Amino acid sequence: MTETEAAGVLADDRSDGGMRMTTGGAAQRRRLRRDFAGLAVLIAGVVAFPLLASSQLVFVAVFAGVFALAALGLSLLLGLAGQISLGHAGFLAIGAYTSAILTTRYQQNALLASVVAVGVTMVTAAAVGTPILRLRGHYLALATLGFGIIVAVVANQWDFTGGQSGIFGIRKVEFNGRVYDDPSEQFWLVWAAVVGALILARNLASGRVGRALGAVNDSEVAAETLGVDTFRLRLQVFVLSAGLAAVAGSCYAHVVGVVNAQAASFLLSVELLLMAVIGGLASVWGAVVGAIFVRALSEALTAYIPRVVPGASGEYQLIGFGVVLVVAVIFLPGGFVSAGTRLAGRLGARRRPRTPVSGGGVTAASDHEATGEAAPLLLRAGRPAVGTAVLLVRGLELHFGGVRAVQSVDLEVRTGEIVGLIGPNGAGKTTLFNVVSGVLPPTAGTVEVGGARLEGRRPHAVAAARAARTFQNLEIFSSMTVVGNVAVGRHLRSRAGVVAGALALPARAEERAIDAEARRLVELLGLGDVADSPAADLPFGRQRLVEIARALATEPDLLLLDEPMAGLSAAERAGLAGLLRRLRAGGMAILLVEHDIEAVMALADRVAVLDDGRRIAYGAPSEVSDDPAVIEAYLGADAEQTTLGGPA
CATH class of the missing domain: 3.40.50.300 (P-loop containing nucleotide triphosphate hydrolases)
Structure with a gap:
């Protein structure tokens, strides 16, 4: 396989450890086509599933969607920002309790309560993340675990949150005089939120913020010297991931109608982490795939283990659950999505013609070397006068x-x-x-x-x-292409933040300009023949x-x-x-x-x-x-x- 041909495979799926972005080129176009195709299939499935499946399966799928939202936030945090959280269920619980309190005690509309719940959770995440995100590795994991435990203890002991009994009688979603309490309607509401969150997360991971955080995960010191404020970006993603967990928590409260301290349990945090990891951290799709798989596996084991082992209790189901998960992690270390991406990339590489790679050299010096002149290069308006x-x-x-x-x-x-x-x-x-x-x-x-x-x-x-x-x-930045590396250098000369990046349209023109300038500099240094190859x-x-x-x-x-x-x-x-x-x-x-x-x-x-x-x-x-x-x-x-x- 030639260097250029290999680039098509490796640029798509260079690292299974986190989300990465390749700027421009054939690999990026292929990824974009796959994402559009995946969204089309997902939307079609969301529309058709309640019409074809039984009510029981629809109800299971509702919970898969709820947990997919929370797992998506955790996937962004771990795959994009490289930060682990063992207490992410705490944010889900804050969103669930806030929404429940507003609807039961203050008689607020469920939609308004959900918006407020997301806001409260994100403010809490900013307050919590400011000190703990200065930690690294297992210290950060322990700090987030402690946060989750604190939320669970407060929810379990505080009378305002209903104590051990929790909060009952939470109102269903109501809009324009209609109460949405049918499983099919709840499915469409929850999965509409999943589709929207998936699009926003995909845009974020593919833009300026995702590129910068991918660089941070490869080499934090190099990213910082290119102008990336690593702490600020990680905090922003931490807050965003907490917001998605709050959306999941609010959906959970209004679907089930009750919330208690189990919503903040450590086991739920671990389950969310498993969903993200098994699905694959290299893509935002991994959280959705992982949530569907884990919930389907849980339901299947609950239904079939008693048939295989008569009288089997919940412990047997947990053992079966653990065995399947261990096998999945061992044989699919990058998750289901990464495995599929690698397979598709290899098949595509076989179909694409091989392109010979020519040698290159720095091209900027050629025009005036013969005369001994040095023509000015990369002049900048506003640069201090010569001699300053x-x-x-x-x-x-x-x-x-x-x-x-x-x-x-x-x-x-x-x-x-x-x-x-x-x-x-x-x-x-x-x-x-x-x-x-x-x-x-x-x-x-x-x-x-x-x-x-x-x-x-x-x-x-x-x-x-x-x-x-x-x-x-x-x-x-070893997970990026040559152009992707150079594009990180444009971080300070671009402005799209988390919001603009997630919405994509405001940042589209800026991304085209970044790609064009990066390719110009790549050509200038004689690297045009390997522009889309892994650096x-x-x-x-x-x-x-x-x-x-x-x-x-x-x-x-x-x-x-x-x-x-x-x-x-x-x-x-x-x-x-x-x-x-x-x-x-x-x-x-x-x-x-x-x-x-x-x-x-x-x-x-x-x-x-x-x-x-x-x-x-x-x-x-x-x-x-x-x-x-x-x-x-x-x-x-x-x-x-x-x-x-x-x-x-």
């Missing part, structure tokens, strides 16, 4: 315990120049980059980017000041170019490049050098860390040298190359006998 200092570092220090990794470093980088930053291994170059870009807070000193003091600020704040960086150790499948050197294209997508005034030529071929290195000259001619400020001293000396206007965390030299390349301290730092040789390039 866009990076000012003063007295910068960073200590790790007793280790002084950076010591009293001063540095200045102006627009329209390239400053080389060199030094032996372990000199502190990458550490300095990490402090400047906000990855590490300094112990002392100041960092000013674009006129704003930013020392100690998070990386997304530094990116907002129009500073972008690459990494010494690659930080590629993780590219050779090391070409992944370097993806990082550079992604950084340029932010439209920076300051570009921080950490060993960008490592792994590149000779032709690619020459092309990248020409690209950097053209970016400098366009007024960009570039700080370049590179071990290829000859390349740095040829490119840089000024060079700073670090050794053991200290700046030991700073000036024109010719001055630095003859500096005795620099020669000794690199070679440990007598300055009178040696120059940086070789013997004197």
Whole structure:
């Protein structure tokens, strides 16, 4: 299978661990066609099912729809935001109790009560999520578990919520003088909500927010340096998932007519989690498929186990339930939807003709290299005038315990120049980059980017000041295509949030513009032949170019490049050098860390040298190359006998 052919399969289903987005290309079009086809089938099924099935099956399907809503919210939280919740039933219970209290004690209409219930639950989620989403891994899981337990205990002990008896006599949905209490009508109401929520979730996962959170799950530090406020986005998805759980809880209360503390039980939270995982976290469809499967399995075991094992009690049914679920998780680790997607992708790849992949190289340097000119590239209206200092570092220090990794470093980088930053291994170059870009807070000193003091600020704040960086150790978004990686770099230059992304139409024009600009930069870096290929499948050197294209997508005034030529071929290195000259001619400020001293000396206007965390030299390349301290730092040789390039 060729690289291009494989892209069609892998871009569709690269990771079973969470929802991912591929920007543009054939894979995205295929996914869109599948989603439309799936929605058409689902809508047809929703319309026809109550007309064909028995009342008992319809009632079971109503509950499958209720739990699909809650599982969909949990799927967004886990698959999109990468956050686990073991207390999600707590939000379902808040929605159910709020709706029940408003309809029974305050005689409010069920629809109005449901809207208020969703609002109350989302406000609660914002209050709860603000502190606990700062936790990671099992600490977050335990915090959400504690939240669910608190809700269950309060519901069980508080007289206002009916105590152990709960709340009875909850009114059915009533609209325009008609009470909707028939199972078929309840089915249509609940599944209409499921279809609507599914469309909104699909749009969200396929747009700016989904792309950003997919990047966060691949490499949080890289996403942050591209301007993604990871905490804010995760909180928004947490609140949205709680809102969907509240819709489910309100539906549950008005369908059953009673609610008690079991609505917040840990077992229900686990069941919702199983629905999301078994269905598949790689797609929003997984929650719906998982909810149908789990509810159907539960009903089937309840009906048939007593026939197989006469006198069997509920424990036998739970054992059968567990066995089937364990088998499903072992043999379908990505869930039912991922398995179907992989199968469809492989079958489609066999039918598509193979397209040979040609080699590529950086194309930006070709037009003016022959004349020695560097035509300006990526000019930006509003960029500070050439010669303006866009990076000012003063007295910068960073200590790790007793280790002084950076010591009293001063540095200045102006627009329209390239400053080389060199030094032996372990000199502190990458550490300095990490402090400047906000990855590490300094112990002392100041960092000013674009006129704003930013020392100690998070990386997304530094990116907002129009500073972008690459990494010494690659930080590629491995679940995305090349274009998808570069599209994340447009995050700060686009505006669609959760609401606009979910509605899709307001964000459609913006998404087309993002895709077009991402593809332009991909072509500029000579990656057009692999634009829709998974970035993780590219050779090391070409992944370097993806990082550079992604950084340029932010439209920076300051570009921080950490060993960008490592792994590149000779032709690619020459092309990248020409690209950097053209970016400098366009007024960009570039700080370049590179071990290829000859390349740095040829490119840089000024060079700073670090050794053991200290700046030991700073000036024109010719001055630095003859500096005795620099020669000794690199070679440990007598300055009178040696120059940086070789013997004197």
